[in-house]
Amino acid sequence: MGFSSFAPSGLHLTCDVLVLGGGPAGTWAAFEAARTGARVVLADKGFCGTSGATAPSGTSIWYVEPDPKLRAAAIVSREALGGFLADRAWSARVLETTHAALHELGARGYPFPVDGAGNPIRVSLQGPEYMRLMRKLAKGAGVRILDHSPALELLVDEAGAVAGARGIRRQQGDGWQVDAGAVVIATGGCAFLSRALGCAALTGDGHLMAAEAGADFSGMEFSNAYAIAADFASVTKTLFFKWATFTDEAGEVIPGAASNGGRSVIARHLQKGRVFARLDRADAAMQANMRAAQPNFFLPFDRMGIDPFTDRFPITLHLEGTVRGTGGLRIVDETCATRVPGLYAAGDAATRELICGGFTGGGSHNAAWAVSSGRWAGRAAAEFGRRAPNGRVRRGAGTAGLRDAGARPFDPAEAARTVVGEVHPFDRNYFRTEEGLTRSLDRLDSQWARLTASAPADGTNVLRAREAAAMTAVARWMYRSGLARTESRGMHRRIDHAAADPAQRHLLTAAGLTEVSVSHRPAPPLAADAAEQRSSEGIAA
């Protein structure tokens, strides 16, 4: 049974805006679009409210009061870390929009904690609470939500504009097609099936679909984020390891190991043996704060009978790929449009270089970006979608796993294993070299060729096949960009080019599926005060 066999018996809807993905960016986009009166459908691979990286966890958020000095300081403070690639104007827009959105969240029932004077503190969000509210807001605004309805391909019209999508309803065993005036991709980043919390469904599906319609990418070399976790657990919360002492098997302190500025030391050590942590630098007051800040961080420890403040426990680094990297779909204007008419991008699926440059740490900037880009994309998609002509002829834009004919069967599990083997290992992705990247690309390129020449996946395998194809494509954009950036900047780290090269303060565009090409474009102009601190370039995080 091929994918096409789902279509006749499935659900067929028509709307102005289709949002793919039900995390923070997708729900904000859908909510915002629906508020303008647009007819909106949101399709989530899992369940809107629990799926994605935000829902199971908590996130700090880049929220700064509208004091010009505070705002300016917040914008400048991370420029060096990001390799001076961020754009101050975009940062200012994001701070403004995020501020307004968080005040609205509070007014609509989000229970922000209050300070001694009774004023709400809006610098973090609890994932379950936040995303439950976002689902409610979207539904309340009239958004039709399709849960467990992964999209498999975009639909394009005769002129090449995006005009909807098709997918499957995995709990009903049939398919869906939504004819839409515009589409917002809010499918999150790609974490390549690592065990990082909430990342299982983040396999780059939206990236692949968008590329098949003609979209391109920016910042894909900034895709090698790894987060610290207990080695038995999924819960990542690198911030808390600021209070850790890291030791080796014998209990000796590992020199230089740290959550920030020393994670590479941990990675090097993990290549040789086990690494242990104990959060013994947190005093009693901080221990209580940590528990009150992130109850989920303590779940694995409490349930294993481990006290992380007094017991040593083995740790690992989970790949977060482009989830905490900053690469994604290239944004061409302030509406968060991609270069394909009718297609918008929001949240981690889009590049966050505009506000982060080449580096993000925790959720803060990404969480603010999800809110802001979601609102802008939703509003713009509503306007575009309402103006879209009726009676367009639509065709599916999907390739690998859907319709490229060939006799060879598509083995999704094998394909996924191949990608994982090229992107998880530290010596490939964390510590990059020309030789390593080239060798990986040889394998990934031949895998892409193989997948596109395979028979379409059958009904139960089609989602896994598309995920494997998407991860293969994302890895190729990542590594081709990483190969083109012959320097270390932001989180991109080249062992064979350990310093930043002032001549490479530019942005990289990656495009293409059969052949991947990388070109560069100018970074935003450097402000005079930033030029002065550029001597700090090359300090890798």
Next chain:
Amino acid sequence: MIELISAARCTGCNICVAACPTNVFASSLSGPPVIARQADCQTCFMCELYCPEDALYVAPTAGAPLGLASEADAPLPLGTYRAAIGWTPATAANRSVDAMHAVLSAK
């Protein structure tokens, strides 16, 4: 990974089937849902939070199940996480407890 659905507590409402982001459960016509695709569990604990009866227990190990056979095997009572975040009537005050600002501002 999700390991237990307490038959004694489960009312068969199937909220977990809907809420699981990775589609691990399958509803059954009579009785509790079944853990149909355990290997797809991403150990995110969301099913526990959404279960109104505290009938689920997610073991903390992400790589492999611990092999818990019954509720008596769980080292902690079922429902501790839901209570901690304030999603039970008795603990609703916890919803606005969030000391992240204190963690973030620590030097």
